[in-house]
Amino acid sequence: MNKAFTFLEKISKEIAGAKLSKMFSADCIKAPNGKVVCMVWKDDMVFKLTGDDEKEAMKIKGAHVFSPMEGRVMGGWIQIPAAHQKLWMDLAKKSFLLVSKIKMEKKEKKKT
Numbered sequence: 001m002n003k004a005f006t007f008l009e010k011i012s013k014e015i016a017g018a019k020l021s022k023m024f025s026a027d028c029i030k031a032p033n034g035k036v037v038c039m040v041w042k043d044d045m046v047f048k049l050t051g052d053d054e055k056e057a058m059k060i061k062g063a064h065v066f067s068p069m070e071g072r073v074m075g076g077w078i079q080i081p082a083a084h085q086k087l088w089m090d091l092a093k094k095s096f097l098l099v100s101k102i103k104m105e106k107k108e109k110k111k112t
Contacts, residue, residue: 003082004040011038011092018096024068029092031100038092041066043082047095050076057091060084 005027012018017032028039038047046066049057057063057078066077080091 002040002043003085004043004045007045007085007088008038008040011089014089015093015096017100018092029096031096031102033100033102035099035102037095037099038088041068041079044079045082045088045091046077046079047091048076048099049078049091049095050098053091053094053098054078060087 008020008027008029011029012020015029018029018037019032021028021030021036023036023039026039026041029037031037036048038045040046047057054076057080058065060080062081062083064079065073065075066079067073080088
C-alpha cells in the first residue's frame, strides 16, 4: 500500500461524506453526489480544482495538469507530487467543497 492510498483512507475518515471508490481503475475519493474529488496516480495525488485554488496549486513545485495518457490532458485536474504530501489534505478539502456543489444529472431512460 503506497502513501497516496493511505492518504485516501485518512480523507475518508476526516472529511464527512467522503467515500473511497475507483476512477480509471485508480483509487479515489468521491463526494456524496458521486463526483470524484481526488485520486491516486502512481505515488502522486490528483485534485479537481478551479479558479484561484487551481492557480495556487500550479505554483507547487512539480505540479502539473493531469494527463492520464499521452495527449489526453484533463483540465481542472492538478497532479501534485508525493514530495508535497503535507499539502494534500488542504487541497482535498478545497476539492471536496468544489465537487460537492456539482449537481448530479439524472440520466433519462430511452423510450423504445
